[in-house]
Amino acid sequence: MAEPLRVILAGATGWAGSALARGIAAAPDLRLVAAVGRRHAGRRLSDVLGEPRLDCPVHASAAEALAVPADVFVEYTRPDSAKANVLAALAAGLHAVVGTSGLTDADYEEIDAVARERQRAVLACGNFAITAVLMMKFAEMAAAYLDHFEIVDYAHETKVDAPSGTARELSVRLGRVKQSRLDVPLDGVRGPREARGARLNGVQVHSVRAPGYTISVEAVFGGRGERLQIRHDAGESAEPYVGGALLAIRRVHTFSGVRRGLDTVMP
Numbered sequence: 161m162a163e164p165l166r167v168i169l170a171g172a173t174g175w176a177g178s179a180l181a182r183g184i185a186a187a188p189d190l191r192l193v194a195a196v197g198r199r200h201a202g203r204r205l206s207d208v209l210g211e212p213r214l215d216c217p218v219h220a221s222a223a224e225a226l227a228v229p230a231d232v233f234v235e236y237t238r239p240d241s242a243k244a245n246v247l248a249a250l251a252a253g254l255h256a257v258v259g260t261s262g263l264t265d266a267d268y269e270e271i272d273a274v275a276r277e278r279q280r281a282v283l284a285c286g287n288f289a290i291t292a293v294l295m296m297k298f299a300e301m302a303a304a305y306l307d308h309f310e311i312v313d314y315a316h317e318t319k320v321d322a323p324s325g326t327a328r329e330l331s332v333r334l335g336r337v338k339q340s341r342l343d344v345p346l347d348g349v350r351g352p353r354e355a356r357g358a359r360l361n362g363v364q365v366h367s368v369r370a371p372g373y374t375i376s377v378e379a380v381f382g383g384r385g386e387r388l389q390i391r392h393d394a395g396e397s398a399e400p401y402v403g404g405a406l407l408a409i410r411r412v413h414t415f416s417g418v419r420r421g422l423d424t425v426m427p
């Protein structure tokens with residue numbers, strides 16, 4: 161059998177990262193060689209997560225963790241540290257999988273240039289869950305037939321980034337199909353223009369942040385006398401993201417530059 165792929169996981173002690181770490185522990189073709197997380201820095205991840213198969217150090221920063229030889233860097237921290245971590249991973253010669261939300265299209269353009277120069281790959285997935293991937297595909301199909309569409313994303317009150325990574329990725333994908341039609345141009349809106357949301361990649365995007373919501377995203381399509389809503393609701397568990405993230409780790413070496421969306425590497 162080939163040597164296991166060596167993975168560094170930034171955010172391994174977090175909600176999403178700890179579920180992924182357990183998934184990596186159970187995968188014979190993957191080996192977690194280092195973790196990143198500030199509060200548990202200096203400890204073994206196995207002790208932090210109570211999983212003996214995750215016997216690797218937790219480092220306070222990606223820069224420290226990247227001193228450990230590895231193949232793939234997984235970014236699962238927070239929007240404010242994600243871009244620097246990914247660039248550091250590319251500089252160290254690793255491919256990167258980005259689960260963290262909040263990076264902008266401009267950030268990805270910059271990362272793409274660096275990745276191509278170094279002949280490395282970055283796979284950015286606003287949502288690793290298969291049901292979310294399907295929602296995006298169905299929405300793309302609808303956008304081919306309908307001209308009026310908008311995106312609404314809902315999340316808990318403490319989510320710092322807006323729109324969500326899923327909503328951003330959806331805007332990129334729908335915008336590639338076509339720009340959504342605005343019968344009243346944004347400059348012609350009477351009242352605060354923000355009431356019509358942000359125009360991202362040619363699509364209006366609205367973010368709701370309030371207690372009681374987990375993470376949901378909705379693509380809303382309108383036709384004459386009819387409506388179509390395509391919605392994804394995440395539950396409370398991080399489990400749905402694990403399978404997709406494992407696939408991303410295994411497939412990221414197959415191209416170079418930035419790709420966005422898990423389905424770009426799905427068989």
Ligand SMILES: NC(=O)c1ccc[n+]([C@@H]2O[C@H](COP(=O)([O-])OP(=O)(O)OC[C@H]3O[C@@H](n4cnc5c(N)ncnc54)[C@H](OP(=O)(O)O)[C@@H]3O)[C@@H](O)[C@H]2O)c1
Pocket residue numbers: 170171172173174175176177196197198199200220221222236237238239241258259260261262285286287288289325401
């Ligand atoms: N793509 C997807 O399918 C998907 C799914 C779920 C979540 N997400 C996104 O993934 C990100 C993480 O979400 P989460 O709910 O797991 O957050 P979380 O529970 O707060 O976990 C964040 C992790 O990153 C570490 N961290 C944060 N800032 C850091 C820094 N500056 N340096 C080093 N480590 C740092 C935290 O440890 P310390 O605080 O101890 O440093 C913790 O281990 C968010 O952007 C979220 O939107 C994406």
